[in-house]
Amino acid sequence: MTFEQLVIFVATAEREHLTQAATALRLTPSAVSASIKALENFYAVKLFDRVGRGIQLTREGRVLLKEAKETLARVKVTEAVLAELGNLRTGTLDVHASQTIANYWLPARLLGFSKDYPGIRVNLTIGNTATVAAAVIDGEAELGFIEGDLDEPRLAASTIASDKLVVVVSADEPVQHDHEIGKLKWIMRERGSGTRSVLEGALSELGLDPQTLDVRMVLPSNEALLSAVRQGGCVTALSETIVSPFVENGQLRVLDFNFSPRRFTLLRHKERHRTAPAREFEAYCHVHR
Template sequence: MTLEQLAIFIAVAEREHLSRGAESLGLTPSAASAAIKTLETTYDVHLFDRVGRRIELTRAGRVFLEEARHTLAAVNEAKGLLSELGGLRTGHLDIEASQTIANYWLPNRLMRFCERHPGITLGFRDGNTANVVQAVISGRAELGFIEGTVDEPALAAQPFLADELVIVMAQRAAAIAARTTLETLHHLTWVMRERGSGTRAEFEAALDRHGIDCATLPTAATLPTNEAVLGAVRGSSCAAALSKLVVSPFIAAGELVVLDIPLAPRQFTLLRHKERRLSAAALEFERICREPA
């Protein structure tokens, strides 16, 4: 059994989807399938059942998932200790972030860390908020970055940056956008992020504070990335709620307009496990994230 096989099994098990699990690790579905098949064959155990077009853990798979998480967490803690002993000259740090942060806020901090500490390798993955939370709980990631907040007893959550959600439409729909109010949001057709994303959860919470059930809004499509939502909105008369970080360039270019419907600010949040000691590399990365842009 290898650590790579454990990581592949955990990624697939948490998503109950072979392709998505493989993608989160930068692998092909065939490579992930082969790794899981090797585990099953070597130990003569059945870890997944195929139910219709999806997969789900067997009873044995559920038991093994908890052990695999503990094992990987212990390995990552050992790596962190070696990094400290090496004075940040060598080591490894695993980070996971939700998409908005991963694509629009974190990259230059990652590069700053790499420039200062070239001997530290970074394992960096993106996913929705639910995936990031699970990654930190399982030990697959030492630090997690999410949009909004999370109520998870195992995790310490520290707000580190204020963000703003805005409702946008394509320039072609500027006349519609100008006369839309909270009371007439139901007159629009929407493109939504998938459930489990921080953007979707924060938008639902913002509407709920105004007594509006997000589920009642007419929805043309539910898409898994900010970029997909952006493309759909820019090419249609639909509306969407996205981070200002994501849409600012398109607003400046005159491609998108913002509806005059302010949504409450939200926080970006740093997650770590309460019972695991942070490595020197993780503490240094945390410090870099708090530096001025």
């Protein structure tokens, strides 16, 4: 059974007249008759009786008419949904982002996008660079946002903003060796995080081996790093955006390390289809840097 056969059957059943149905559908009467006969023959059922010079629905035909009209109505609803998806009036977008971007860069963009497209629901999942990349590769997320670079041939990456990593210490902590990283005690993010990978890359550019750092503690979130470093005794590296309020209120002090700016990177799969919301939000992020 095809969609066209259902349309022809309903038009004929509602009028109980082949010629009138053919005129309404802009088909020939013979084409309408052939379509009805094909249905009857394939399913071994009689849909119309010839009564005098006209036709009337059989019992089986009345049953099919009810089901067919409901099916065609559902198709119309589906067409409307597809039109709304294409026109960004409704839809869902799954985004994964690393902590710094998710907490400090994305919220303003998500809010602006939501105002422009109130029918689009955005689901945000926070992770680290490794988990974000895996989500985009596996299709769990259409877009991913990470800090720094990623060498993954399955993913397309584009820069959407930049940020600077700084080394901070409690403002009350006396540090005599600002430039002697090997003599500092460190609190670090976990391996796989963008913050840690960017820091290790920056240290390598300065000719320093990250493996030689005196790492006293590894913590899984930026908030945990902030809380720990404010207690004194250790230094940590975080986004300048994150630490600025604590530097301004006198809780933290920035040490004199000049790291190059790091990139905020948008990831998408090179081969997977992107929905209209994903395409639009990607463009929105590039415009609203």
